[in-house]
Amino acid sequence: xxxxxxxxxxxxxxxxxxxxxxxxxxxxxxxxxxxxxxxxxxxxxxxxxxxxxxxxxxxxxxxxxxxxxxxxxxxxxxxxxxxxxxxxxxxxxxxxxxxxxxxxxxxxxxxxxxxxxxxxxxxxxxxxxxxxxxxxxxxxxxxxxxxxxxxxxxxxxxxxxxxxxxxxxxxxxxxxxxxxxxxxxxxxxxxxxxxxxxxxxxxxxxxxxxxxxxxxxxxxxxxxxxxxxxxxxxxxxxxxxxxxxxxxxxxxxx
Amino acid sequence: xxxxxxxxxxxxxxxxxxxxxxxxxxxxxxxxxxxxxxxxxxxxxxxxxxxxxxxxxxxxxxxxxxxxxxxxxxxxxxxxxxxxxxxxxxxxxxx
Amino acid sequence: xxxxxxxxxxxxxxxxxxxxxxxxxxxxxxxxxxxxxxxxxxxxxxxxxxxxxxxxxxxxxxxxxxxxxxxxxxxxxxxxxxxxxxxxxxxxxxxxxxxxxxxxxxxxxxxxxxxxxxxxxxxxxxxxxxxxxxxxxxxxxxxxxxxxxxxxxxxxxxxxxxxxxxxxxxxxxxxxxxxxxxxxxxxxxxxxxxxxxxxxxxxxxxxxxxxxxxxxxxxxxxxxxxxxxxxxxxxxxxxxxxxxxxxxxxxxxxxxxxxxxxxxxxxxxxxxxxxxxxxxxxxxxxxxxxxxxxxxxxxxxxxxxxxxxxxxxxxxxxxxxxx
Numbered sequence: 309x310x311x312x313x314x315x316x317x318x319x320x321x322x323x324x325x326x327x328x329x330x331x332x333x334x335x336x337x338x339x340x341x342x343x344x345x346x347x348x349x350x351x352x353x354x355x356x357x358x359x360x361x362x363x364x365x366x367x368x369x370x371x372x373x374x375x376x377x378x379x380x381x382x383x384x385x386x387x388x389x390x391x392x393x394x395x396x397x398x399x400x401x402x403x404x405x406x407x408x409x410x411x412x413x414x415x416x417x418x419x420x421x422x423x424x425x426x427x428x429x430x431x432x433x434x435x436x437x438x439x440x441x442x443x444x445x446x447x448x449x450x451x452x453x454x455x456x457x458x459x460x461x462x463x464x465x466x467x468x469x470x471x472x473x474x475x476x477x478x479x480x481x482x483x484x485x486x487x488x489x490x491x492x493x494x495x496x497x498x499x500x501x502x503x504x505x506x507x508x509x510x511x512x513x514x515x516x517x518x519x520x521x522x523x524x525x526x527x528x529x530x531x532x533x534x535x536x537x538x539x540x541x542x543x544x545x546x547x548x549x550x551x552x553x554x555x556x557x558x559x560x561x562x
Numbered sequence: 563x564x565x566x567x568x569x570x571x572x573x574x575x576x577x578x579x580x581x582x583x584x585x586x587x588x589x590x591x592x593x594x595x596x597x598x599x600x601x602x603x604x605x606x607x608x609x610x611x612x613x614x615x616x617x618x619x620x621x622x623x624x625x626x627x628x629x630x631x632x633x634x635x636x637x638x639x640x641x642x643x644x645x646x647x648x649x650x651x652x653x654x655x656x657x
Numbered sequence: 658x659x660x661x662x663x664x665x666x667x668x669x670x671x672x673x674x675x676x677x678x679x680x681x682x683x684x685x686x687x688x689x690x691x692x693x694x695x696x697x698x699x700x701x702x703x704x705x706x707x708x709x710x711x712x713x714x715x716x717x718x719x720x721x722x723x724x725x726x727x728x729x730x731x732x733x734x735x736x737x738x739x740x741x742x743x744x745x746x747x748x749x750x751x752x753x754x755x756x757x758x759x760x761x762x763x764x765x766x767x768x769x770x771x772x773x774x775x776x777x778x779x780x781x782x783x784x785x786x787x788x789x790x791x792x793x794x795x796x797x798x799x800x801x802x803x804x805x806x807x808x809x810x811x812x813x814x815x816x817x818x819x820x821x822x823x824x825x826x827x828x829x830x831x832x833x834x835x836x837x838x839x840x841x842x843x844x845x846x847x848x849x850x851x852x853x854x855x856x857x858x859x860x861x862x863x864x865x866x867x868x869x870x871x872x873x874x875x876x877x878x879x880x881x882x883x884x885x886x887x888x889x890x891x892x893x894x895x896x897x898x899x900x901x902x903x904x905x906x907x908x909x910x911x912x913x914x915x916x917x918x919x920x921x922x923x924x925x926x927x928x929x930x931x932x933x934x935x936x937x938x939x940x941x942x943x944x945x946x947x948x949x950x951x952x953x954x955x956x957x958x959x960x961x962x963x964x965x966x967x968x969x970x971x972x973x974x975x976x977x978x979x980x
Contacts, residue, residue: 342955461964
């Protein structure tokens with residue numbers, strides 16, 4: 309099958325956009341389900357930020373592609389195997405602990421990740437990153453605060469949060485892994501090196517987990533594959549819900 | 563829901579929209595501690611506008627005057643402190 | 658004004674009445690008659706509950722919004738509703754009641770929320786219809802409430818009105834896009850209007866002849882116009898909008914009355930209205946069950962936050978509870 313996502317930069321933009329869109333899709337389902345009204349408002353803010361990042365990245369990818377695709381064509385008309393998000397963001401919200409731990413892992417990654425992208429040679433990408441890194445820092449402050457409170461709160465909250473960590477840790481590798489796409493972009497001078505991201509991520513996790521009295525699982529297994537469109541089975545349910553209306557009325561304006 | 567469940571305490575929120583202005587009371591939020599109260603206040607009352615200063619104070623820490631004792635506190639006006647007390651000749655212009 | 662004994666209730670009542678008569682605000686620590694306090698608590702709380710429950714029917718479409726732009730606007734709108742609920746709870750708490758107690762009253766059915774949220778959002782067009790009709794109806798009320806006598810409530814309403822401006826526009830714009838779209842989209846819009854029209858005009862409450870307007874409500878700035886006046890205002894402004902959309906309002910008796918200078922409209926089914934208000938509408942049970950279940954599911958989270966705070970401040974939680 310002829311794929312239009314052939315340049316490394318376009319592919320990189322799409323997968324970063326996909327990370328943010330799929331996470332926003334998860335978060336959007338949580339409004340009116342949070343433990344307090346203040347948290348409904350907070351989760352909506354985070355959702356809007358990720359959605360905004362996704363839309364900016366899709367718009368830029370679409371321009372570089374030059375095929376006249378819109379952000380909605382990219383979000384609504386690609387199939388499971390064409391989405392390039394990491395497996396972490398598609399994991400479901402089993403409970404508030406899962407929501408927070410998933411978010412914390414994403415935030416701990418996105419701060420150093422977007423920080424590096426601020427130095428991208430592509431000015432549009434650098435501009436997107438400059439806004440996104442501020443949002444990621446804000447998100448990290450919130451999610452880290454919650455990880456500590458849940459990890460070092462009650463026995464129940466500790467157990468639930470540790471269970472969330474034990475389950476979600478295996479999907480973080482997909483977010484952090486660097487492959488030939490990044491290698492090429494760095495070698496071509498499009499991006500500064502991303503080698504330092506994992507170190508910052510690990511340090512953030514270690515420091516917050518220490519305060520939260522949480523531990524990392526000993527099982528080293530990582531469920532990779534998202535970057536190649538090999539998602540977890542969760543994803544096959546998320547996508548149709550998001551895409552159905554757009555696909556049911558081809559060509560309609562909304 | 564446990565009948566003995568304790569709620570999150572109430573915090574009053576004061577926002578200074580910009581340098582040069584005062585902090586103004588904006589409302590209240592519920593939070594378990596100061597850090598999360600500050601985060602909630604930022605989300606709710608500023609929609610995260612930058613450059614905004616926020617104070618949160620536990621509502622129980624606020625000490626207020628009693629409005630019904632208004633005459634006792636404020637009845638003893640010292641009129642010479644108020645600018646309209648003085649007559650400025652028109653020739654001086656605005657002061 | 659001089660009074661011989663400031664602490665007599667009569668004197669306090671006089672001062673209270675004079676404040677209202679002057680069009681000045683009653684503020685949180687002012688003396689106020691108990692019926693005023695209780696009426697304000699109920700009024701503000703039910704307004705807050707409506708905002709919070711309102712998140713459900715609209716939030717229902719966030720994951721399925723047809724485009725990313727529509728998804729973003731809908732999230733922002735539902736977020737605003739949560740925010741408005743919060744401002745109103747905050748205002749209500751200044752009257753000497755906790756948000757937890759207000760939650761309890763809602764969960765136990767002792768306080769209500771606007772009946773309009775007891776209807777299901779079956780299609781994307783329902784999101785448009787709610788924005789256009791329900792927010793439209795709410796706005797006619799809201800501007801009036803910015804002049805209400807209780808300071809914190811009035812200030813919350815001013816904040817709310819500032820943020821409300823895009824809600825109705827968003828809804829109308831959705832309806833317009835659908836009404837001028839494909840045949841399926843047009844049918845979707847018409848179907849939504851067919852289902853939401855009558856509940857929306859019922860939002861203004863029972864006819865004046867049957868509802869209790871005390872002079873109190875007017876004096877307290879809760880009701881500055883009657884139900885029928887507000888309903889007529891809403892119909893008059895909305896019919897031309899429906900005409901512009903090319904959609905048909907499901908009322909065979911709707912017609913312009915040249916003499917009155919207003920639209921005549923058909924009889925509302927008040928039996929159905931009361932049925933829904935009393936708890937037997939299509940979604941009453943679901944809305945409250947969702948709210949209660951969400952609250953209960955979040956108990957361990959709220960407890961954890963308190964436990965952590967107590968640990969940090971070095972005091973035992975049980976000691977706090979014993980105080």
